[in-house]
Amino acid sequence: MQTELNNTAIIRFLKSKFKSAGFIDSLKIRYRSLICPFIPLIKLVEPGDNVGDIGCGSGQFMLLVSEFSTPSYVYGIEISERLVKNANDLFSTLPRGYYDFEAYDGVKFPAKIAEMDVIFLVDVLHHVPVAHQEDFMKALAATMKPGTRLVLKDINAASPLVYCNKMHDLIFAGEIGNELKMKDARKLLEANGLTIIHQEKRRMYVYPHYTIIAQK
Secondary structure (H helix, E strand, O other): OOOOOOHHHHHHHHHHHOOOOOHHHHHHHHHHHHHOOHHHHHOOOOOOOEEEEEOOOOOHHHHHHHHHOOOOEEEEEEOOHHHHHHHHHHOOOOOOOOEEEEEOOOOOOOHHHHHOOEEEEEOOHHHOOHHHHHHHHHHHHHHOOOOOEEEEEEEOOOOOOHHHHHHHHHHHOOOOOOOOOHHHHHHHHHHOOOEEEEEEEEEEOOEEEEEEEEEO
């Protein structure tokens, strides 16, 4: 674990792990921590937590959690087999048993989710089709164990700047997001038996973020 946690340290660390990154990944390494609130998110991990990441991508956020906090175990799920392989490759120098990344179908959550103390859902919900967002959250809440903290970080549709994120997603993901207003995201969590323990808004450049921490 490093003793410092700031954007300079994050970028330096990621560069050391992705020396041969392609153009898009290089952009993410250099700039994502400047437009996404990684630092306050990482600080939510408590020593010894089992940490889950839904929509983990290639494992970059869990790598940061591993480097800048002290989890006991990290676990990520992703619908892309290719990204899951990337994540497992990224963690391959760390002891097996400390990490697991696996594919899932986007509907049925693996039972291992119930072993997590904190679960991150970072910029994932707006990629779920509107018609499936309620079922997605219902299934997730049902799989979580009592006491688990869910950290929902997404883009606030209540802000006109949401269109900057839509353009971002169109360029980098080839799709238009289905962002929710923060108040509607909160209602979705509460409707599925989760208690809101903290919420905040944070604008970083043209990206209007919200973070909601809820507990089962």
